[in-house]
Amino acid sequence: MKMKFFNKKISSSVATRTSLLVFVLITIIMLTGGLYLVNRVRKVVAEETSRQASRAMDGVLADIDSRISNVETAVATAAAFADRSTQDESLCYELLYRLIGKNNDISAVTLLYRDSYFPNLGRYYAPTVTRDPLSGELEADEIGGPENDFCYIETDSNWIYTNKLEEGYWCLPYVDSMSTKRAMVTYSVPLYDARDSIYAVLCADVALDWVSQVIEEAKPYDYSRVIVLSRDSQYVCHPEPEWIQTVNVIEQAHAMKDSDFLNLASRMLSWQRGTDTLLEDITYMSTNDKARDESTIIYYAPVPRVQWAVSFTMPEKEIMRQPNILRQSMIVLLLIMLVLISAALYFVIRAQMKPLKQLALATRDISRGEFYKQLPVIRTHDEIGNLRDSFEEMQSSLSHYIEELQASTAAKASIQSELKVASEIQMSMLPKLFPPYPDRDDIDIFGSLTPAKAVGGDLYDFYIRDEKLFFCIGDVSGKGVPASLVMAVTRSLFRTISQHESQPDCIVTQVNNTLSDQNESNMFVTLFVGILDLPTGRLRYCNAGHDAPLLVGDGVDFLPCDSNIPAGVMQDWKYVAQEALVHPQTTIFLYTDGLTEAENSIHELFGEERVRLVAEESLQAQQQAPERIIEKMSKAVKTFVGEAEQSDDLTILAIQYTKAMREERLHKHIVLPNDVQKVPELAQFVEEVCETVGFDMATTMQLNLAMEEAVVNVMNYAYPAGTKGNIDIEAVANDVRLKFTITDSGKAFDPTAKEDVDTTLSAEERSIGGLGIHLIRQIMDSINYEYIQGKNVLTLRKKF
């Protein structure tokens, strides 16, 4: 949570982020530099310390050497002149006094004579002069005895046989057995007689107090501690006085199991000069043989004359005290500098970014739609100034584009709404109330049209005129508004022409001629026009390049269709009508290529074969009723297409001929010649029929009128003037209706293909023709004309 806030805070401000970045970078750079510097200083300090130690060591060595050599010189000089005074026991003290008096470092001189040198003085004779360490007064004595035998010089820790002495010899340091208990070392020189044999040994005892004093004075630093080792590995000087001449350094190192310490001791005792670094300070030693845990530099060097090793210890902590203080101050300084730099950086960047922030606020307002918001004024001609100018340009072009966009959106919306209206108009042209003829039992129709765009170029239409079902299905080339316009024209042409034209080839020919005339946009339409005679099931059709419909009845078969060209392509094309008989319960399944050419996502077509298969399945499942079969087909094509976009308008029209055979209740027949004077016979026939089936007087009179009009029409026009011909009139009744069939073998004449009279015209405007057919239409439920096998067959029906 906190982290998130932090991140957000960082990322939201360039000033913060940049200062932080610079802070980190400077920290890294300065830290690296600082560390390098500190290390450099430490190195210099270490080197300087080493030099200092070396200088001090040189001083110490020179000091010790000079004092030791002074003793040696004094003793050697005394030895050189000894033969003058040593022959006489009374003179030997003079020599001793002179020697001790000349050299203050000598605390005692002794002359050890050979056994029984002076026969009168006994076997042992050893005159000595000692210096009182406190008063400095000299005192003579004679210490001859077995403990001070000439044969060997005894000190507390070592022996030297005098006969092995050839020249001066420094014995190992020892602690004086006298009351002073001082650390001592003795220099012995043999004295030779005339026969070159040793008759006495001159010994000078040197108290070693001054050694530690000299070293203490000369040591490089106050905190340095001093150790001096003698060749027997014992301490000659040590900060712990009780260790002197008691502790063996090699044994000590072994006991501590400290190999570094042991190596150091070995190097010292092999009289090397150098520097070692130990991890502990061996000059501080607790009782349990554990040295103080503190890294220490030890500088050591030998004093060859006496075979000692002198060393200073320098604890690193002390050496590096100043560098460490420097380092700490540097870190503090660094931190302060960093904070100051970062703060300065932050404020500088923030000040620099201020115009950018104002610009950001202004552009945010712009993004909310305030296109005329004034941008802040930036006087500098830097990147921010350029950015501001670019924003200003963007602002002006943006407002310009928005205006254009608004205009085009409005235009588009208006087109959209117009398209919607167009779509509604187009759809309203098509019969879409199903079932369309609920009170008819001989026909069942269902249709479906799904345009690929708002408006489409597919059409279907149907209506019943004179017991004939006129229907068509068509597909205009192209899609969208242009196609929809041609579709509307085609549909209107079909309706208009079929009003007075019952031959499908004539209808298509007229549609074609009208469409081809001045067809500059080269639009065409595939059109199938069918006319189903409802009483007989005779289907006459004409196909102008449209997909052949399926007949789903006894089986599933494509209706054989001549390959005519589509309408609108070529004027005066001779279209040919075809004929087929549709059995009851058969469904005529019509569709546009939107069905067969429906594509799935991998661009496979639905195809005629699938259409036929689905139709066969429907038939097997007794589902060939129009609504069922269309439902099934739509489902199948939907499943097939899946997610793919509908590519073309899809139209399906299914027409089922459902005529049922009914039982005849009456069957009467009369044949009249083509003579209008026979009309009363007709009237008599009609009245008889009407009486039999039970029509009332008024209806009988109307039927009489209709029949007279129909028959007189035939009498007048079927046969050429002056020729005789017969007219066959048949009356058939079942439970539902009465049917008159008027048959003649005269010239083909369709009385139904005639425009109806306008009954609203005034007397002057009205012609005297057309009244008869108008009356028939008014009176009868249906009128139907067929030309069958060279005969005109006119059928009039009246329901009970």
Added chain:
Amino acid sequence: MTTTIQEQNGCLVALLEGRLDTAAAPQAEKDMQPLMMSEGKDIILDCTALSYISSSGLRLFLSVLKSAKPKGGHVYITGMNNDLRNVFTMTGFINLFEFK
């Protein structure tokens, strides 16, 4: 079908009896010729006894009307039964004639 023409109160009255079908129409046309000759007199077609009329009859009625109108004469129809009136309605003739 018989057609009798009388003059009553300055009007020509045609008394029509029986069925005016196609067979009877030619005779009726001849009989009604005086009506066509009338010089602006009003004509009354008495259909009280007329039991039937077909389009031929209607055309005859229209001819009478068309000849009378330019001369300023009126053609009235009287006594027509409902069945015949229906036929006049179906054909729109009911709007052309004046009924008494």
